[in-house]
Amino acid sequence: MKKNEFKKVYDNGIKSFGRYITIYHLLMQNESSNLGVSISKKIGNACKRNYFKRVFREIFKKNKIYFNIINMILLLM
Numbered sequence: 001m002k003k004n005e006f007k008k009v010y011d012n013g014i015k016s017f018g019r020y021i022t023i024y025h026l027l028m029q030n031e032s033s034n035l036g037v038s039i040s041k042k043i044g045n046a047c048k049r050n051y052f053k054r055v056f057r058e059i060f061k062k063n064k065i066y067f068n069i070i071n072m073i074l075l076l077m
Helices: 003-012 048-061
Strands: 013-019 021-027 034-039 070-076
Touching: 003 021, 003 034, 003 070, 034 048, 048 070
Parallel strands: 034 070
Antiparallel strands: 013 021, 021 070
């Protein structure tokens, strides 16, 4: 996702949160879905953070039919 897409989702999206994760999502008209993942350094070293990013991207890719027109940002803390 590009910077302006992140800003649009942050400003206009719906926020859902739990203890360790915050999700911003926004339904888009006539656009493909995108995923942004941001992980805090509290989670662990770079290797561990990249592992979580790969896992979430793979989940998103395999279930893309369910996220057809949604831009989503995942924040792990």
